[in-house]
Structure formats: C-alpha cells, structure tokens
Amino acid sequence: MTGADEPGLGPRFAAWRVLHDVRHGVPFDVALRRAVKDLDTDDRRLAHELAAGVFRARTHLDSSLAGGIERGIDSVKADTLDVLRLGAFQLLHLDRVPPHAAVQSTVGVARRFGGRKVAGFVNAVLRRMADGHADRVDLGGTEGGAAMLSREFSHPEWLVARWLARFGPEETPGLLTWNNTRPKLVIQPARWSRSQVEAGLTAAGITFRPAPFDAGLIVSAKKPAEMPGYADGAFVVQDPAQRLVTRFLAPDPGAILYDACAAPGGKSIALATGRSLVIAADRTRVRVRRLAENLTRAAPPNVLALLADVTKPPIRPVGAVLLDVPCLGTGTFARHPDARWRVAPEALQSLAYQAGRFLIQAAEVVAPGGLLLFATCSLEPEENEAQVARFLDGDPRFRREPSTNVPAELLNADGDLVVLPQRHGTDGAYAARLRRIL
Known part of the structure; x- marks a missing residue:
C-alpha cells in the first residue's frame, strides 16, 4: 500500500x-x-x-x-x-x-x-x-553552548559537547551545518579511465567538477544507474574521503591485499590495479552479497569476494591488510541523516572495544615487511588514535609508516590521515598506516 x-x-x-x-x-x-x-x-x-x-x-x-x-x-x-x-x-x-x-x-x-x-x-x-498560531516551545536542556547548538542544528547534546571540547566553538557549527546538508554525488572511475568517464558525462550533458583533493568527480546527475557506463562498471559511487584512504595505504607493488571489512567494495576496486590478487571479505551474507554485486559490475577479475569473520581470517599472511572497522560513523552523518539519533555513548565504548579486537586479529595476517592500514569513518579519538596507540604499545612488530600519497595538510602530528568534514568538505575519515618490521 x-x-x-x-x-x-x-x-x-x-x-x-x-x-x-x-x-x-x-x-x-x-x-x-x-x-x-x-x-x-x-x-x-x-x-x-x-x-x-x-x-x-x-x-x-x-x-x-x-x-x-x-x-x-x-x-x-x-x-x-x-x-x-x-x-x-x-x-x-x-x-x-x-x-x-x-x-x-x-x-x-x-x-x-x-x-x-x-x-x-x-x-x-x-x-x-x-496559520501561525503555534508557539515554538523550548524543549529543555541546560543552557550553554552545547545545549544551544544541539537545539539549533538538531543533534544529540552529548555529541555536540564532545565536538565543542575537541574542535571548539569556531569549528563545531561548521561540522553541524555540514551534517545537515544533503551530500553531493561523487563518483570514482573503475573499469573506465577518468578521461573516458569525463567524455561520457560530457556527451550525456552531465556537468561535473573535481572533488576536493581531486579525489573523484562531483556530478550533477541524481541517479548513478542512469549515467553512461554504469552497467559496464565505468565508475563506482564513493566519497572522496574513502578514496583518500586507499591512496594513503599505497600498498607495495604486486602485494596481495586482504580487505577485511570490504563491503560495499569501493576500496577493493580502487586498490585492484597493480595487485596480483585482492581478497575482499565481509562477515555477513547480506554484506557479501552486496559486495559481490558491486565487484561483478565494476571490479577487475583479480578481486575475490569472500564470506569471512575478521576475528578468524581464513588466509595466510599477505603483503597488505586493509581493516576499515565498524564504528560510530560520526564522519558520515550528512550521508546517513538518521545515524545521529541511533548512536549513544554506550555504543561508542562497545565499538571501540570491538575495533581493538579486530586490529589485533588482522595483524596476524600481515606478512613480515607488510602493511596494515587501520581505518574508520569516525571522528572520535576513542575509535581512532587511541586504538592505534594501544595496539602499538602492545605489539612491537609494528610501527607507523606514513604515506606521502596524500596532502600533508591531511596528516596529524603522528602521520595519520585525518579528514574532517568542516575543514575539508568531504565525509570524515581516519587511517593509520602501520608497517610490520619483525
């Protein structure tokens, strides 16, 4: 009905x-x-x-x-x-x-x-x-910066308070404004080259421009499936922040790559060029089905979809592991408008604990000399820097090895990738690039 x-x-x-x-x-x-x-x-x-x-x-x-x-x-x-x-x-x-x-x-x-x-x-x-006869009612909350911004921008007050403490009163309204803005459609070339994708868009009368940091194309179209080349796997839909994560990984030439939490598959597709094999895994049948559909449409033949639990990786050690862990997703609130009302402080703690477990397990399938990239779409330190610090304190086999494949302005003092919506005009993302030295 x-x-x-x-x-x-x-x-x-x-x-x-x-x-x-x-x-x-x-x-x-x-x-x-x-x-x-x-x-x-x-x-x-x-x-x-x-x-x-x-x-x-x-x-x-x-x-x-x-x-x-x-x-x-x-x-x-x-x-x-x-x-x-x-x-x-x-x-x-x-x-x-x-x-x-x-x-x-x-x-x-x-x-x-x-x-x-x-x-x-x-x-x-x-x-x-x-008719203009309904008076607006203040629905409560203590007075102050977080309460005021929470009401003005329709965000949970506990999150606003965290962001004020981290980003200050100058940046936080920009983040909240970004979250309330409908995101633009960004595509990444896949089976077609960038010049082929641009030519197809031009022929179809679809305007486009480079995404921030030249990480994709912002297009004027509304439905990807109606764009030229979609059925042929010419491109995938992916935010610039996620493309920056794959650039930051920069695996060694020819290395076999294990993408441990791969769905929907955009990063596996981006990393397939120059690899002998990409093993793209996820832990539920629903997610693997979606992953396989995207790989079938847009990935080269050297990408394999696999049903696997990240805590029980079914492979021998390989040259590169990408671990994009489940997280609170606070960097993607513009893309997921309901998410702000689905998160809670308790979930932050449980997801951070889970991320730590996943990181320890993923490290076991990194070959000596190989790379491990830990990534999230979160803005929260508990899910990002704190996880990496704890892991490195407990595992002397790994050390940070930042990549030069992304602009220096996107790196923090430790050399980790930190992409922030209010500063960079994309989704939020975090990544730490770790080399196994022992």
Missing part, C-alpha cells in the same frame, strides 16, 4: 514508512529502498527529501510542534509524531509546497495508518502551525 491513489500522498506515505521503519531498527537506506520501490523518479526524490529532512531537523520540528499540542509532545504516540514531523517539515522547510497541500497530504497519511481520529488530531495541529 503506497497511497498513490490520492494526489501527493504516495511520496508522503513512503517518507512516513521510512521514519517508521528506521525507528524499528531498519537502516535508512534499506528503509528508503523498500518504501519508494513503486514510485516514479520525482516522487522517490521527494520521499527521500522528506524523510532525510525530518531526521536533520527533528529538534526544531519538535519544538515547533509542541506549542500546538495541548497535552505536550510526549503524549503523542510515535507513529503519529512521525507524521506530524513530516507535515511540520513541509510547512517550515519546503517553500515550494503550498501550506494547504502540505497539510492535506499529511492528513491523508495519518488517515491511512491511524483512521479518522488520528487524522483529525494531525489536521488540527498542522493547521494551527500553518
């Missing part, structure tokens, strides 16, 4: 389904694919914009809604609150949607899942907001 039989209801109902499913643990991209599969291209884009926008503006939406709810916003059931947020986002953030259309279509969503009573309640709250 999509609600496509009523004008304007299809994309709104799909967006509400995304909000509902994410709240029940489904990743945003998976929920979105499910919800929009029966919609046309324009409606898919609107559904995506609505769902992502609600996550990016949630605190502002809630404070704006609260003044029109007599019993308080905490009294509203989750499904109903999701549809209210959906309507409020259209009224407050989408100028191209007329207020009457935003209210009418959102009430239609409420009627579809909740019946006449819920629809009447939603109609009353949204019409009050549309």
Whole structure:
C-alpha cells in the first residue's frame, strides 16, 4: 500500500514508512529502498527529501510542534509524531509546497495508518502551525553552548559537547551545518579511465567538477544507474574521503591485499590495479552479497569476494591488510541523516572495544615487511588514535609508516590521515598506516 491513489500522498506515505521503519531498527537506506520501490523518479526524490529532512531537523520540528499540542509532545504516540514531523517539515522547510497541500497530504497519511481520529488530531495541529498560531516551545536542556547548538542544528547534546571540547566553538557549527546538508554525488572511475568517464558525462550533458583533493568527480546527475557506463562498471559511487584512504595505504607493488571489512567494495576496486590478487571479505551474507554485486559490475577479475569473520581470517599472511572497522560513523552523518539519533555513548565504548579486537586479529595476517592500514569513518579519538596507540604499545612488530600519497595538510602530528568534514568538505575519515618490521 503506497497511497498513490490520492494526489501527493504516495511520496508522503513512503517518507512516513521510512521514519517508521528506521525507528524499528531498519537502516535508512534499506528503509528508503523498500518504501519508494513503486514510485516514479520525482516522487522517490521527494520521499527521500522528506524523510532525510525530518531526521536533520527533528529538534526544531519538535519544538515547533509542541506549542500546538495541548497535552505536550510526549503524549503523542510515535507513529503519529512521525507524521506530524513530516507535515511540520513541509510547512517550515519546503517553500515550494503550498501550506494547504502540505497539510492535506499529511492528513491523508495519518488517515491511512491511524483512521479518522488520528487524522483529525494531525489536521488540527498542522493547521494551527500553518496559520501561525503555534508557539515554538523550548524543549529543555541546560543552557550553554552545547545545549544551544544541539537545539539549533538538531543533534544529540552529548555529541555536540564532545565536538565543542575537541574542535571548539569556531569549528563545531561548521561540522553541524555540514551534517545537515544533503551530500553531493561523487563518483570514482573503475573499469573506465577518468578521461573516458569525463567524455561520457560530457556527451550525456552531465556537468561535473573535481572533488576536493581531486579525489573523484562531483556530478550533477541524481541517479548513478542512469549515467553512461554504469552497467559496464565505468565508475563506482564513493566519497572522496574513502578514496583518500586507499591512496594513503599505497600498498607495495604486486602485494596481495586482504580487505577485511570490504563491503560495499569501493576500496577493493580502487586498490585492484597493480595487485596480483585482492581478497575482499565481509562477515555477513547480506554484506557479501552486496559486495559481490558491486565487484561483478565494476571490479577487475583479480578481486575475490569472500564470506569471512575478521576475528578468524581464513588466509595466510599477505603483503597488505586493509581493516576499515565498524564504528560510530560520526564522519558520515550528512550521508546517513538518521545515524545521529541511533548512536549513544554506550555504543561508542562497545565499538571501540570491538575495533581493538579486530586490529589485533588482522595483524596476524600481515606478512613480515607488510602493511596494515587501520581505518574508520569516525571522528572520535576513542575509535581512532587511541586504538592505534594501544595496539602499538602492545605489539612491537609494528610501527607507523606514513604515506606521502596524500596532502600533508591531511596528516596529524603522528602521520595519520585525518579528514574532517568542516575543514575539508568531504565525509570524515581516519587511517593509520602501520608497517610490520619483525
């Protein structure tokens, strides 16, 4: 059921389904694919914009809604609150949607899942907001920098406080602003050369420009599958930060590479040139299936997909190991608008512990003289520098060996790669390049 039989209801109902499913643990991209599969291209884009926008503006939406709810916003059931947020986002953030259309279509969503009573309640709250009679309510939090920025930019206060302590009041608003911006589409040449990709884009009338640090091409197209060369594996979609990670690894010529947490496969594809073999592994069938699909489309024949647990690597020692560990993902919040509401301090600690275990295990399949690259898409020191420091303290066989393949401005004092959204205009990333010397 999509609600496509009523004008304007299809994309709104799909967006509400995304909000509902994410709240029940489904990743945003998976929920979105499910919800929009029966919609046309324009409606898919609107559904995506609505769902992502609600996550990016949630605190502002809630404070704006609260003044029109007599019993308080905490009294509203989750499904109903999701549809209210959906309507409020259209009224407050989408100028191209007329207020009457935003209210009418959102009430239609409420009627579809909740019946006449819920629809009447939603109609009353949204019409009050549309008429300018709903007062914005401060939903609490102690006064101060973190609380203020948390409310203004719709981020959890505990994360904002961490970033203020690390980046200061000058940089933190820039990071929060970046997280609330829809990311641009960036592609990396794969089976086609860069000049071939550029020629194909030009012929199709698609504009493009170099990504930061020349790490890919920012393109004006919206759907990669409709771009020239996609079916032939001409390119892969990948943020510049991840391409910088592969450049930083710079494996020795001819070395066999083991990519221990490889899905979706972009880094394995980037590293395949000049390798005799790339073993691209991941630990769940779902992730390996996605990995294999991408490798089949865009990788050269020397890349092998493998189902394997990083704690039990099924290979003999090789010349290079890439370990891009699961992490809190705070460097990718612009790309995953729901993620900020799914993370917690407890998860940071558990993921950091897991990363340490993975690093110890991955080191065992690095041959003497080989390279180990530890990488994350996190901004948090517990998942990055602290892990590497602890590992090097406990394993004298390894030492840092920074690469010169990336600009010096991206390296910290220890020679690790540190890419920050607010400074560099890409996702966030961290990597440490370690050489086994014993």
